[in-house]
Amino acid sequence: MIRVDEQASTLAEGLPIRRESSIKSYITVMYGCNNFCSYCIVPYVRGRERSRRADDIVREAEQLVASGVKEIMLIGQNVNSYGLDSDEDVSFAQLLHRVTGTGIERVRFMTSHPKDLSDALIDEMAHNPAIAPHLHLPVQAGNDRILAAMNRRYTRAQYLDRVRSLRAAITHIGLTTDLIVAFPGETEEEFLDTLSLVEEVRYDSAYTFIYSPRKGTRAAEMPGRIAPDVATDRIERLIAAQERITGEILSSMKGQTEQVLVEGMSRRRETQLTGKTGRNINVNFNGNPSDVGRMVSVRITGAGSNTLRGEKEED
Numbered sequence: 001m002i003r004v005d006e007q008a009s010t011l012a013e014g015l016p017i018r019r020e021s022s023i024k025s026y027i028t029v030m031y032g033c034n035n036f037c038s039y040c041i042v043p044y045v046r047g048r049e050r051s052r053r054a055d056d057i058v059r060e061a062e063q064l065v066a067s068g069v070k071e072i073m074l075i076g077q078n079v080n081s082y083g084l085d086s087d088e089d090v091s092f093a094q095l096l097h098r099v100t101g102t103g104i105e106r107v108r109f110m111t112s113h114p115k116d117l118s119d120a121l122i123d124e125m126a127h128n129p130a131i132a133p134h135l136h137l138p139v140q141a142g143n144d145r146i147l148a149a150m151n152r153r154y155t156r157a158q159y160l161d162r163v164r165s166l167r168a169a170i171t172h173i174g175l176t177t178d179l180i181v182a183f184p185g186e187t188e189e190e191f192l193d194t195l196s197l198v199e200e201v202r203y204d205s206a207y208t209f210i211y212s213p214r215k216g217t218r219a220a221e222m223p224g225r226i227a228p229d230v231a232t233d234r235i236e237r238l239i240a241a242q243e244r245i246t247g248e249i250l251s252s253m254k255g256q257t258e259q260v261l262v263e264g265m266s267r268r269r270e271t272q273l274t275g276k277t278g279r280n281i282n283v284n285f286n287g288n289p290s291d292v293g294r295m296v297s298v299r300i301t302g303a304g305s306n307t308l309r310g311e312k313e314e315d
């Protein structure tokens with residue numbers, strides 16, 4: 001899935017649009033953000049990081065499990081720094097461990113700031129089968145000067161090192177990201193660094209944005225605004241690259257068996273069910289409505305531009 005949004009609501013790392021159901025739900029684990037990326041308004045409007053008590057989060061998860069929820073997404077602007085503001089001494093990796101201890105079938109989380117992605121979290125993801133093998137890891141840009149101007153506080157090399165660690169520990173992990181093109185002063189060569197990073201990481205999908213200034217942020221005062229035609233050309237090249245990579249990744253999944261949480265009937269074909277793999281990719285397949293809400297094994301038989309087709313395997 002690729003979203004182009006020149007007026008992204010915050011230009012912050014996108015928290016998911018909440019689509020709660022009896023099958024999937026969300027728990028906010030923390031509020032606010034301390035990072036002050038130069039293009040983002042969130043720390044000004046939502047304040048500093050405040051982590052919720054771990055016991056309260058686990059109790060909420062227990063209640064959701066008891067009500068039949070199968071998948072929980074833990075959300076916060078930067079879940080990787082969960083607990084750093086609190087006296088509880090519970091890291092995000094430890095919180096994940098406790099939440100999966102409630103018996104929930106699948107847990108996801110977002111958003112992860114790359115600079116705070118710990119080895120302990122990677123280790124928990126690698127060894128805890130209830131944590132989905134998917135990580136949304138916003139990189140924003142692939143050039144060190146632009147990353148510094150964005151105040152992201154990691155370099156391209158440090159980001160790629162985290163990607164290598166993730167893939168070494170969790171071989172089947174799917175990565176997704178957020179990307180901004182035409183940040184103030186971005187040269188063609190600097191844009192090409194973002195393009196080459198996308199080629200190197202090979203994300204399952206990416207949210208792509210043309211930079212747009214937010215009043216009150218440091219980037220809004222920076223010189224070097226990029227002409228709209230240049231910005232459009234860059235984002236089109238970025239999207240084309242990501243679409244090709246997404247297609248290649250999805251095609252390579254043919255023949256694999258995926259664990260799919262069935263979310264409902266397909267909107268396009270009434271006879272088909274739809275659900276998501278652990279890597280958060282949509283799969284459509286023939287099945288029985290009684291499978292809605294269940295985790296089923298689906299053999300992948302085909303791929304579209306951003307969805308998979310499959311056949312349910314026998315129970």
Ligand code: SF4
Nearest residue numbers: 012013033036037040
């Ligand atoms: S990490 Fe950066 S982009 Fe994300 S919410 Fe915080 S300041 Fe905004």
